[in-house]
Amino acid sequence: MKFNLRYDTKYLDGFVSPKEMDSIWPEIQKSQGYLTARNGQGKEFLGWLDLPKNIDVNMVRDIEETAQKLRVNADVIVVIGIGGSYLGAKAVVEMLQPEFGEKKIIFAGHNLSAQYIAELLEFLKTKEVAINVISKSGETTEPAVIFRVLENFMRGKYGNDEIKDRIVCTTDAKKGLLKKIAEANGYKTFVIPDDIGGRFSVLTPVGLLPIAAAGINIWNFIAGARTAREALESGTLDTNISYKYAAVRNILYRKGKCIEVLSNFDYRLHYAAEWWKQLFGESEGKENKGIFPASCDFTTDLHSMGQLLQDGERNIFETFLIVEKELNDIEIPFAPKDLDKLNYLTGKEISFVNEQAYKGTSEAHFEGGVPNSAIILPNKTDFSIGELFYFFEKVVAISAYTLGVNPFNQPGVEAYKKKMFMLLGKNL
Amino acid sequence: MKFNLRYDTKYLDGFVSPKEMDSIWPEIQKSQGYLTARNGQGKEFLGWLDLPKNIDVNMVRDIEETAQKLRVNADVIVVIGIGGSYLGAKAVVEMLQPEFGEKKIIFAGHNLSAQYIAELLEFLKTKEVAINVISKSGETTEPAVIFRVLENFMRGKYGNDEIKDRIVCTTDAKKGLLKKIAEANGYKTFVIPDDIGGRFSVLTPVGLLPIAAAGINIWNFIAGARTAREALESGTLDTNISYKYAAVRNILYRKGKCIEVLSNFDYRLHYAAEWWKQLFGESEGKENKGIFPASCDFTTDLHSMGQLLQDGERNIFETFLIVEKELNDIEIPFAPKDLDKLNYLTGKEISFVNEQAYKGTSEAHFEGGVPNSAIILPNKTDFSIGELFYFFEKVVAISAYTLGVNPFNQPGVEAYKKKMFMLLGKNL
Numbered sequence: 093m094k095f096n097l098r099y100d101t102k103y104l105d106g107f108v109s110p111k112e113m114d115s116i117w118p119e120i121q122k123s124q125g126y127l128t129a130r131n132g133q134g135k136e137f138l139g140w141l142d143l144p145k146n147i148d149v150n151m152v153r154d155i156e157e158t159a160q161k162l163r164v165n166a167d168v169i170v171v172i173g174i175g176g177s178y179l180g181a182k183a184v185v186e187m188l189q190p191e192f193g194e195k196k197i198i199f200a201g202h203n204l205s206a207q208y209i210a211e212l213l214e215f216l217k218t219k220e221v222a223i224n225v226i227s228k229s230g231e232t233t234e235p236a237v238i239f240r241v242l243e244n245f246m247r248g249k250y251g252n253d254e255i256k257d258r259i260v261c262t263t264d265a266k267k268g269l270l271k272k273i274a275e276a277n278g279y280k281t282f283v284i285p286d287d288i289g290g291r292f293s294v295l296t297p298v299g300l301l302p303i304a305a306a307g308i309n310i311w312n313f314i315a316g317a318r319t320a321r322e323a324l325e326s327g328t329l330d331t332n333i334s335y336k337y338a339a340v341r342n343i344l345y346r347k348g349k350c351i352e353v354l355s356n357f358d359y360r361l362h363y364a365a366e367w368w369k370q371l372f373g374e375s376e377g378k379e380n381k382g383i384f385p386a387s388c389d390f391t392t393d394l395h396s397m398g399q400l401l402q403d404g405e406r407n408i409f410e411t412f413l414i415v416e417k418e419l420n421d422i423e424i425p426f427a428p429k430d431l432d433k434l435n436y437l438t439g440k441e442i443s444f445v446n447e448q449a450y451k452g453t454s455e456a457h458f459e460g461g462v463p464n465s466a467i468i469l470p471n472k473t474d475f476s477i478g479e480l481f482y483f484f485e486k487v488v489a490i491s492a493y494t495l496g497v498n499p500f501n502q503p504g505v506e507a508y509k510k511k512m513f514m515l516l517g518k519n520l
Numbered sequence: 521m522k523f524n525l526r527y528d529t530k531y532l533d534g535f536v537s538p539k540e541m542d543s544i545w546p547e548i549q550k551s552q553g554y555l556t557a558r559n560g561q562g563k564e565f566l567g568w569l570d571l572p573k574n575i576d577v578n579m580v581r582d583i584e585e586t587a588q589k590l591r592v593n594a595d596v597i598v599v600i601g602i603g604g605s606y607l608g609a610k611a612v613v614e615m616l617q618p619e620f621g622e623k624k625i626i627f628a629g630h631n632l633s634a635q636y637i638a639e640l641l642e643f644l645k646t647k648e649v650a651i652n653v654i655s656k657s658g659e660t661t662e663p664a665v666i667f668r669v670l671e672n673f674m675r676g677k678y679g680n681d682e683i684k685d686r687i688v689c690t691t692d693a694k695k696g697l698l699k700k701i702a703e704a705n706g707y708k709t710f711v712i713p714d715d716i717g718g719r720f721s722v723l724t725p726v727g728l729l730p731i732a733a734a735g736i737n738i739w740n741f742i743a744g745a746r747t748a749r750e751a752l753e754s755g756t757l758d759t760n761i762s763y764k765y766a767a768v769r770n771i772l773y774r775k776g777k778c779i780e781v782l783s784n785f786d787y788r789l790h791y792a793a794e795w796w797k798q799l800f801g802e803s804e805g806k807e808n809k810g811i812f813p814a815s816c817d818f819t820t821d822l823h824s825m826g827q828l829l830q831d832g833e834r835n836i837f838e839t840f841l842i843v844e845k846e847l848n849d850i851e852i853p854f855a856p857k858d859l860d861k862l863n864y865l866t867g868k869e870i871s872f873v874n875e876q877a878y879k880g881t882s883e884a885h886f887e888g889g890v891p892n893s894a895i896i897l898p899n900k901t902d903f904s905i906g907e908l909f910y911f912f913e914k915v916v917a918i919s920a921y922t923l924g925v926n927p928f929n930q931p932g933v934e935a936y937k938k939k940m941f942m943l944l945g946k947n948l
Binding site for chain 1: 603667785788802806824825831879885937939
């Protein structure tokens with residue numbers, strides 16, 4: 093398959109000059125060099141880089157078969173995880189699953205809302221249930237607490253024998269509390285590799301099992317990522333859009349554009365933006381540096397954040413995430429009396445109106461002083477999403493190295509946990 | 521009832537000094553003066569200020585009765601609106617309605633996703649349906665297009681007579697396209713007052729009818745707002761928390777803190793933050809000024825945005841939105857083998873763990889260089905939410921005047937629309 097993401101930079105004109113692009117190019121090359129030679133900061137976490145090419149086909153088959161079994165056995169599959177063990181699968185599932193009616197996948201352990209769990213337990217009473225719990229160490233508080241509560245519920249509902257077929261653990265290959273729990277109870281396990289950080293783990297069993305359990309074709313998803321890997325492995329600012337986007341981000345940031353808004357015109361990409369926020373925020377937000385990642389769902393948020401984007405402080409740049417071809421479309425019907433004066437749109441499709449909203453917005457924001465560019469997906473398929481996710485992973489590695497930070501660590505995430513554990517009275 | 525929101529400023533220590541507070545006080549007084557004398561910029565849009573006191577009781581009764589009829593007649597009530605005609609009701613409904621199972625209220629017309637509408641039409645086929653369409657002019661593209669599609673659907677499903685009992689319009693008292701449509705078809709109408717802008721309209725029929733249709737007690741909601749109005753009408757920085765929060769925001773912004781993150785520890789407040797983003801972004805984001813409003817749902821987003829908040833560029837301040845008393849709670853069960861090493865939490869409730877996460881986070885972010893304060897709600901009830909919403913309305917008026925802009929206009933929101941209408945071929 094051909095790599096078919098595009099990157100449109102028309103509305104960067106006057107904000108990012110060809111000269112600035114030329115001048116940052118050696119830095120981008122240096123950043124790529126760290127990835128090629130595997131000698132940059134965080135080099136022990138580069139497993140994601142060639143994963144789409146090297147992925148274990150037997151493991152993928154096993155994931156698919158396991159997912160199929162869970163789907164047959166259960167009305168609802170509860171996926172327990174947080175952060176990198178939540179957002180990748182959540183993004184893909186929300187993008188591709190139907191909006192209304194009952195959901196096959198429900199996420200939990202991604203917060204400490206007692207109300208959420210109380211209502212979930214009530215809801216699950218009358219359902220057949222399976223669980224996929226995801227945690228490298230088994231020690232992360234949210235999924236650990238929620239798994240304890242839900243495992244208890246499952247034991248009461250199904251007994252010790254039957255839950256073996258209904259609980260699958262995604263965890264470390266050898267060590268950690270969740271691994272021990274799985275061994276003690278006879279739960280099936282999948283492995284989270286040591287050389288891939290949480291926010292880069294969507295193509296490991298962490299993301300693949302819940303995605304497959306939602307009924308999505310993970311082979312296509314992986315193929316999309318593989319296609320992106322090949323297309324983005326090398327090249328120049330003109331031929332490699334991961335280099336170009338990484339360059340643009342750094343140039344704008346150095347000029348005081350400290351906020352990036354990732355704006356879609358399809359709310360189904362909402363959680364793709366949430367995943368992107370972790371990927372970019374956690375990779376770049378360190379050493380008192382880093383672009384602040386925000387997101388908007390348009391046209392919804394044009395009616396809330398639109399005023400500020402158009403006229404507010406000019407410390408913003410915008411990146412549109414655009415899907416060219418809508419899956420289902422609706423034609424605007426004719427109205428004999430035309431009381432709403434919309435007959436000029438009769439026979440047009442809603443996606444056409446949405447597209448003109450995008451075109452109008454990108455031009456208006458540009459004229460209002462917001463440099464913007466667009467990442468364009470041909471459609472919203474498993475394959476395209478695979479391309480998009482690998483693209484973003486490659487961009488953030490190049491971009492963070494160019495910013496001068498280690499893209500693969502997260503030294504700040506323990507600060508609040510230490511204080512929390514003290515308050516909870518945990519023996520540290 | 522007593523006003524029972526609190527504002528905790530402990531972790532502003534060293535970031536906002538008593539001297540700075542003293543020195544901004546005359547500006548805050550001047551801003552309050554514009555409201556009291558009704559002689560500031562945008563003075564024609566101050567209807568929200570005394571609304572909780574002056575609200576027409578007969579209108580509220582009519583709203584309640586109408587909502588009750590819709591609830592009885594319909595499995596699903598589709599609320600069509602965008603921006604200020606969407607976010608207030610959405611925030612309250614999402615906060616107080618059950619998480620799982622079928623929803624009584626579905627929102628539409630808040631985007632141009634053809635897929636959303638296609639799936640909605642499919643879903644509605646087997647349901648009894650009612651509609652509340654909300655638009656001051658009837659000309660806003662999204663709700664107008666979606667109402668045309670859904671009115672067509674309703675006509676096919678119920679016929680011209682029966683839809684009269686199933687469609688309610690919230691619109692201008694006299695003029696506009698939606699008013700004409702209502703008159704021509706015999707739909708019941710409620711009035712959007714001329715002196716209240718969209719983002720301040722949650723206590724008008726715009727917000728009240730959908731909220732009542734969700735089964736929520738709007739009398740309590742209004743009573744909360746009324747209590748807040750009285751408590752926040754006058755006073756000093758020490759006695760009036762709307763003054764204090766407005767002062768803090770302006771002091772921090774002048775020192776380069778250009779991003780405010782509204783962080784909850786209860787995801788049910790997610791859409792309250794979306795409503796807040798419109799209220800603050802649209803009121804302040806103009807004349808190349810304005811704090812960028814962002815939001816986080818914790819603990820979820822501590823595992824995505826946490827690293828950047830702790831260690832990233834120090835251009836951020838944080839405002840926590842905290843609910844003291846969780847509605848339902850869940851006790852963490854005992855596990856005989858303690859494989860997950862969580863027995864130190866046995867007998868504790870999940871809300872207790874969540875509370876320690878908040879305490880740990882606020883202290884850690886403070887130590888990491890993020891000034892933070894907290895708005896504390898005693899509970900998540902209709903009454904408290906009414907207090908909160910009025911509090912924010914009062915704060916933004918004071919805050920925007922103190923910033924030096926008109927809190928009540930939105931001159932930038934037409935820019936993209938003009939371009940879009942040209943692309944759509946509309947005769948302007």
